[in-house]
Amino acid sequence: MPKSEERMIDKDGVRIDGRKYNELRQTKIEVGILSNADGSAYIEQGKNKILSAVYGPHEVHPKHLALPNRSRLRCRYHMAPFSVEERKSPAPSRREQELSKVIREALEPSIFLEYYPRTSIDLFIEILQANGGTRCAGITVASLALADAGIPMRDLTTACAAGKVEGQLVLDLTDNEDKKGEADVPVAYMPNLDAITLLQMDGQLTLEEFEKTINLSLEGCKQLYELQKEALKVKYVAVKEEVEE
């Protein structure tokens, strides 16, 4: 157990894992890695390891859930029992049910659901290892899985949190920073439309700090957006080369 007096940020402003206040964790993204799914993607953001898959648009089961004018987006955010320090029961917790709802609402504005009436799009986010900021990384990777499934979208959705730790505003909090910090503000964003589609906060911030924090989150979102586009390109360059061979 680390001592509780241990500082999260040293006197030079360097965080425990060596990052600056506005630096994202080391992030690796891959698109199209599950053969059965219509679309899939994988992200490693620091120690977070998250897999996302999309099935659909396809027939809705049960049928009465079909909507006459658009597709129904369904989302399941789920943590593997071994993803956290103490084993998590595989049954969906209240937290997971809330996150499934807010993630669905964060991604829905990006999708042209009206193109596929009477169908459903089923989106799965499996947290294989969690270390803080999984709802955001989950959104970032799920948006890529949707793109990989060829579902028409207005923009990619990208998400990142910022918060306050030991009095300083920092980007992309780890689990430890979130627990010991004073506030956490997860944000999902569509950069091309300048639209915030998920916003939550817990902790304590003044109005001025809150405004700075949300802008810091958006800086993180914009960096992740570039990584998302890069990952999509890598997949399609690979496909193109395969075809040309």
Add this chain to the structure above:
Amino acid sequence: MSTVARIKRTQIAQLMEKGKRLDGRELTAYREIKIEMGIIEKAEGSARILLGDTEVLVGVKIEVGSPFPDTPNEGVLTVNAELVPLASPTFEPGPPNENAIELARVVDRGIRESKAINLEKLCLEPGKKVLVVFIDVYVLNHDGNLIDASAMAALAALLNTKMFKYEIEEEEIKKKPGYDPLPMQNYPIAITFAKINGKLAIDPWLEEEQVMEARLTLTTEKDGKICAIQKGGTGYFTVKQIVELAQTAREKASEIRKLLVKE
């Protein structure tokens, strides 16, 4: 969205363009709030809130339980919400659905993050026995903005919660006659806004909720700091809108706080 909702949406949106609303309010006007406290004698604390026609009853029960391993010196706070079927034709019996869970968790977040209850004072025996505060939100009539009404009712119920006096004798907890108030140290107030056709209105009622693109709830503390936020719905907000709403929420919350807290 049903066909009726589409027609109504156009009507509501057109009115909002002119700064008006279907129920005659202005965009920044909150509905009338009525509060009754201590109406359930068997509960340690209770309150009923009427927010227009929205009606929420909150009961607080206190029991002895064990603390969480990571906070051995703190009492436990739990919030549950029931969307009781008698409150709306759209509510069904059964375990809480995602709306009820979200409602409970947003109310919980406001109370927890503002440290409204001094949980350290609810510790009886570190690591072994603490008081557990159960806040049960019971929605009795749904006419929109359940979050604000529930958060307000929860705070009102906590403010009139009586904690039994006790003494520890040979590791046994013995109740003594008499009561103490719950150790309250902050008063979080949630304020919700709806976005309809790009326009923003405070305290949406049912018909506005049915057609809104998105909502934003901001909970502020007694010193004006923000302690919880939740965006809902499938629409979006811009940073500029959010910052403006935070400002309005802070002002409105301090007005409502005066109704609940007599300091």
